[in-house]
Amino acid sequence: MDTPAILEKLKQHFGPRITGSNLEAIDPWVEVAPGALPDVCRFLRDEPELRFNMLHCISGVDYLQTDPKKKPEWGPHLEVMYHLSSLIHRHRLVLKVLLPRWKDNVERELPEVPSVSGIWKTALWHEREVYDLSGVRFQGHPDLRRILCPEDWVGHPLRKDYQMPLEYHGIRGK
Amino acid sequence: MVLERVDPELVEFDVRTDELMVNMGPQHPSTHGVLRLVLRTDGEVVREVIPYIGYLHRCAEKIGENVAARQWIPYTDRMDYLAGMNMNLGWALTVEKLLKLEVPERARHLRVLIAELNRIASHLVAAGAFGLDLGSFTPFVHCFREREKILDLFERVCGARLTYSYITIGGVMADLPRGWLEECEAFLASFEPVIDDLHALLTSNAILIRRTAGIGVLSPEMAVSYGCTGPVLRASGVDWDLRRDGEPWCTRTYDGYRFEVIAQTGGRYPQDAPYPPVPAAVVLGDSWHRFYVRMLEVVQSVKLVRQAMDYYRKSPPGVGEPLRLTQRLPKGEAYLETEAPKGQMGFMVVSDGSAIPWRARARSSSFCNLSVVSELCRGCLIADVPAIVGSLDIVLGEIDR
Numbered sequence: 001m002d003t004p005a006i007l008e009k010l011k012q013h014f015g016p017r018i019t020g021s022n023l024e025a026i027d028p029w030v031e032v033a034p035g036a037l038p039d040v041c042r043f044l045r046d047e048p049e050l051r052f053n054m055l056h057c058i059s060g061v062d063y064l065q066t067d068p069k070k071k072p073e074w075g076p077h078l079e080v081m082y083h084l085s086s087l088i089h090r091h092r093l094v095l096k097v098l099l100p101r102w103k104d105n106v107e108r109e110l111p112e113v114p115s116v117s118g119i120w121k122t123a124l125w126h127e128r129e130v131y132d133l134s135g136v137r138f139q140g141h142p143d144l145r146r147i148l149c150p151e152d153w154v155g156h157p158l159r160k161d162y163q164m165p166l167e168y169h170g171i172r173g174k
Numbered sequence: 175m176v177l178e179r180v181d182p183e184l185v186e187f188d189v190r191t192d193e194l195m196v197n198m199g200p201q202h203p204s205t206h207g208v209l210r211l212v213l214r215t216d217g218e219v220v221r222e223v224i225p226y227i228g229y230l231h232r233c234a235e236k237i238g239e240n241v242a243a244r245q246w247i248p249y250t251d252r253m254d255y256l257a258g259m260n261m262n263l264g265w266a267l268t269v270e271k272l273l274k275l276e277v278p279e280r281a282r283h284l285r286v287l288i289a290e291l292n293r294i295a296s297h298l299v300a301a302g303a304f305g306l307d308l309g310s311f312t313p314f315v316h317c318f319r320e321r322e323k324i325l326d327l328f329e330r331v332c333g334a335r336l337t338y339s340y341i342t343i344g345g346v347m348a349d350l351p352r353g354w355l356e357e358c359e360a361f362l363a364s365f366e367p368v369i370d371d372l373h374a375l376l377t378s379n380a381i382l383i384r385r386t387a388g389i390g391v392l393s394p395e396m397a398v399s400y401g402c403t404g405p406v407l408r409a410s411g412v413d414w415d416l417r418r419d420g421e422p423w424c425t426r427t428y429d430g431y432r433f434e435v436i437a438q439t440g441g442r443y444p445q446d447a448p449y450p451p452v453p454a455a456v457v458l459g460d461s462w463h464r465f466y467v468r469m470l471e472v473v474q475s476v477k478l479v480r481q482a483m484d485y486y487r488k489s490p491p492g493v494g495e496p497l498r499l500t501q502r503l504p505k506g507e508a509y510l511e512t513e514a515p516k517g518q519m520g521f522m523v524v525s526d527g528s529a530i531p532w533r534a535r536a537r538s539s540s541f542c543n544l545s546v547v548s549e550l551c552r553g554c555l556i557a558d559v560p561a562i563v564g565s566l567d568i569v570l571g572e573i574d575r
Binding site (some may be wrong): 025026053061062072083092094120124147150151 | 228231233235236239271272311396398399400401412414419421493506507508509511518520522524526532533535537541542545574575
C-alpha cells in the first residue's frame with residue numbers, strides 16, 4: 001500500500017486521534033496523539049493489509065531554539081519518531097508523536113508517551129536510549145533505565161538546553 | 175554426522191547449586207570490545223543475561239548537531255570501525271537523499287567497489303574472531319592476513335587504514351591511484367583459495383559444528399520483532415537485503431549489479447559456488463548459520479567487486495565534488511538505511527535550513543542485534559555465551575556511538 005492509502009485507512013479507524021500528516025515530505029509521516037499510539041501501532045502491525053512487522057528506529061528530536069537571534073517557525077516541543085516497515089508488503093511509514101518539552105510545563109518533569117515495547121521488541125532498547133538521551137518517559141516500559149550514560153548521570157544530553165556537568169566523580173567536565 | 179544433544183537442564187538436575195552472578199567483561203576477550211554481560215548462573219546453566227553497554231559512548235549524535243554534515247563523516251568512521259567505508263556510505267546517502275543529490279557514475283561504482291571490499295574485511299574479522307572465541311587460533315591469523323591486504327589497498331586509495339572518510343557527500347574524495355585495479359585483481363585471485371581454506375578450517379570443522387549447532391536459535395519472528403538485520407536476520411531464513419530490497423536511494427547504488435541474497439529459503443541456500451554442505455546437526459537460525467551466511471556473503475562481495483571494477487573501467491572520469499561546508503541543507507528530515515556488513519545501518523538527518531544539521535541520528539544495527547542476546551542466552555551453558563555473542567558479530571563502537 002502507498003502512504004496516502006495507509007493514511008486513509010488510519011483516518012477511517014482512528015478519526016481525530018490521527019492529528020496530522022505530511023505526504024509531501026521526503027519520508028511521508030503521520031502524526032498520532034500520544035494516547036492513541038499503542039492502538040495505532042497494534043493496528044499497523046496486525047492489520048492484514050498493513051503488517052508493519054519491523055520497527056527500525058525510535059528517535060527523539062528536541063525542538064528548542066537556543067539562539068535568540070533566530071526566529072523558529074515552531075514553538076518549543078519534542079518529537080518522537082518511529083520508523084516502521086513491513087518486510088511482507090514492502091512499505092514504510094514514519095509515525096510522529098509531538099510532546100511538550102516538560103510535562104505540564106514543570107521543569108525537570110519528563111513528558112510521557114506510552115511504550116510500544118509490547119508490540120515490537122526493538123522498542124525495549126530504543127526507548128531506553130530515547131529516555132536516556134532525549135528525556136522522554138515511556139509509560140509501561142518494563143525496564144526503563146539509562147542505557148548509554150551511567151545510571152547516576154544527571155540530565156538528558158540530546159536536549160538542546162543541556163549543560164555539561166562541571167564535575168562527575170572527580171572527573172572535570174566542560 | 176549425527177550429534178546427540180543432551181538438555182543441559184537434565185545434566186544439571188543432580189548437581190543443583192546456588193545461583194551465582196558472574197560478571198563477564200567489559201574487558202573480556204570474547205565480548206568484542208567493551209561489552210559487559212552479567213550472567214545469573216545456576217551451576218553451568220545461564221538463567222539470565224543482563225547486558226550493560228555505553229562504555230564507548232562518545233556523544234556522536236550530540237557532536238553531529240554542532241558540525242556541518244560533511245564534518246560528521248569522520249565520526250561515522252568511528253562507529254563501526256571495522257567497516258568505516260560502509261558507515262561513510264550510509265551517512266553520505268542520507269544527506270544526498272535530503273539534498274536530492276546525484277553522484278557521478280564513476281563515484282557510484284567506486285562506492286560499490288570500496289564498500290564491498292570493506293564488507294569482505296568486516297566478515298573476515300567476524301569469522302576469525304568467531305573461531306578465536308571457540309578456541310581455534312589458526313583461522314584468525316588467516317583472516318587477518320587477508321584483511322591486512324584489503325587495508326593496504328584502502329591505504330593506497332585514501333591514506334588511512336581504519337578511519338577512511340573516503341566516501342563523502344557528493345561522491346568520493348579521490349579517484350583510484352594508478353595501478354590500483356591490478357593490485358585489487360591480484361588480491362581477489364589470491365583471496366579466493368583462502369575462502370576454501372577457511373571453509374576447511376571452520377565451516378566443516380567438527381569441533382566448531384559441535385560448539386555452534388543448535389546454540390542460540392533465533393526464530394525469524396523473534397529476529398524481526400527485535401529489529402535484527404543483516405546476516406543475523408538472513409541466517410534465520412528471512413530473505414531480506416537492503417542492497418536489493420531497500421529504498422531507491424540505497425538500491426540505486428547497486429543498479430546493474432548481479433548478486434545473490436544469502437538466505438536459506440525453501441530449505442536450501444543459493445548454490446552458485448561449491449560451498450560445503452549444511453551439516454545435519456544444525457538448526458536454521460543457530461550460531462552456525464549466522465557464521466555460514468557471512469562466509470557465503472564474502473563470495474558474493476568478491477563477485478560484486480569484480481563487476482564494479484568492470485563498470486569503473488567503462489565509466490567517464492569525475493568522482494564528484496564534496497559538499498561545501500557552508501552549503502545550506504534544505505528544511506526537512508531524511509532517514510535512510512543501508513546494508514552495512516553488520517546489518518541495516520540507518521542514519522537520519524533533520525535540518526532547519528542551515529548548514530549544520532538540527533539533529534543527526536544513527537540507528538545502529540549491532541545495537542538491535544545485541545538486544546536479542548538475553549533471549550538467546552537464556553538456558554544455555556556458560557561456555558555457549560561466547561559462541562552466541564561471537565555469532566552476532568557486534569561492534570561496540572557502533573552500539574555506543
